[in-house]
Amino acid sequence: MTNTTRLDAMVFRTLFKKAYIKEYLYRALRNAEFGDADIFITPLMTRIVVYVNRPGSLVSRHGDMIRRLEAELRRAGIENPKIEVKKIREGLLNPQVLANHLALQIEANKYSRALLHRLKNAVLAAGARGIEIIINGRLGGTRARHERLVAGYIRKIGWHAEQLVKEGFSIAIPKLGVVGIRVRVVPPGTVFPDEIKVKEPHELPEEVKKQLGIESNESEVQAQGH
DSSP: OOHHHHHHHHHHHHHHHHHHHHHHHHHHTGGGTEEEEEEEEOSSOEEEEEEESOGGGTOOSSOHHHHHHHHHHHHTTOSSEEEEEEEOSOGGGOHHHHHHHHHHHHHTTOOOHHHHHHHHHHHHHTTOSEEEEEEEEOSSSSSOEEEEEEEEOOOOSSHHHHHHSEEEEEEEOOTTOOEEEEEEEEOTTOOOGGGOOOOOGGGSOHHHHHHHTOOOHHHHHHHHHO
16 A cells, blocks of 8 residues: 555545544534534544534533533544534524524424524524525425525525535424425625626725826826816
8 A cells, every 4th residue: 555545545534534523413412503513633532622502501510411422422433532512603694503493493393484584584684695595395284395585695506606605404303204404694794706896996095006006086187287
């Protein structure tokens, strides 16, 4: 085995472990409204920083839940896992948190269109440029339903949509069957390339004009007056 092959195998194992840990945490911490996790694998330990919207449901006085999660990961072959729990700063802007929240509401039989609109308004009020919620499955009645809510500015396709639009997915299992929830959020301050406006020389600040050697209109007028 060459050095390159060994390196490729090591990278693959690391990526596989990280994917496994995230999938496990997504399932185990859904009730805490799991948002994401940073995973650092070193020769001595596997440090896992978990971001959830409801950390109080995990951090008990004795830390039993954290120890149980670490024990499960050790049994799965993860070397010396150490979990740290942090609250997400702005859960309303995290699409994974939103998807998990909706899944829990559906399973608790609390879903309604009014709930979607309240959530949409809260997300936009938090500063998001846009939000899309898609729900597929049996939400009531005998037939599956497809519901979609879009508000603000959202991109569907293209490289920039994949890179700049955040996405979360969750599954609810109510009594009637399986329901899939997909949430897409455009974070505050996101600017897509086709929105960039190139300023004309006369629109630039005076300081920038001087740096570029561009005379201002005022200077031109004064010169003509002389």
